[in-house]
Amino acid sequence: QKEVEQDPGPLSVPEGAIVSLNCTYSNSAFQYFMWYRQYSRKGPELLMYTYSSGNKEDGRFTAQVDKSSKYISLFIRDSQPSDSATYLCAMSASGGSNYKLTFGKGTLLTVNP
């Protein structure tokens, strides 16, 4: 079992839909949870960052962390064609190794106009 599991999709939705992306993980030492967006032939860019459990909202994006279930989610409201990209979840432990990210494989999202 990989440390981080993420459904690779692909996921195709109409413009304006609510998108739900999620990851599960097995390492209870993970404390930092991130979502990255990666456009084709570009590097990943940080979308959302959450420490420990809870919710975080930024505009149309909401990140949720449930450490008891080892499950994280990213919700995108009012999705736009410009949201079409690969979404990667990433996690790291606290302390001296917090620099080291463990990534999911990514979910390819297409938002159709």
Add this chain to the structure above:
Amino acid sequence: GAGVSQSPSNKVTEKGKDVELRCDPISGHTALYWYRQSLGQGLEFLIYFQGNSAPDKSGLPSDRFSAERTGGSVSTLTIQRTQQEDSAVYLCASSHTGQGGHGYTFGSGTRLTVV
């Protein structure tokens, strides 16, 4: 520069040749990281630099892979005697010390193809 710069953006090499990949981090970022993104795989950690030293090389897949960083700035990832399984996108990231993974800025990567 404004972002993390990687060169070349694409590299095609013959099996058995050596390749060098370059990363120019954001000015002032003391931490630098290399990751590899293979088809069907997530990003895999390769190596972490703090200044010019590499306290964590645990992700380098074999002794054919090495990396160095000079002047606390530019880093070079070298792959000797390339194999087809080395084909991947090699991504570099940098961050301020202490920011951890959420402080990364990634470059656009070098797409390596070994034929």
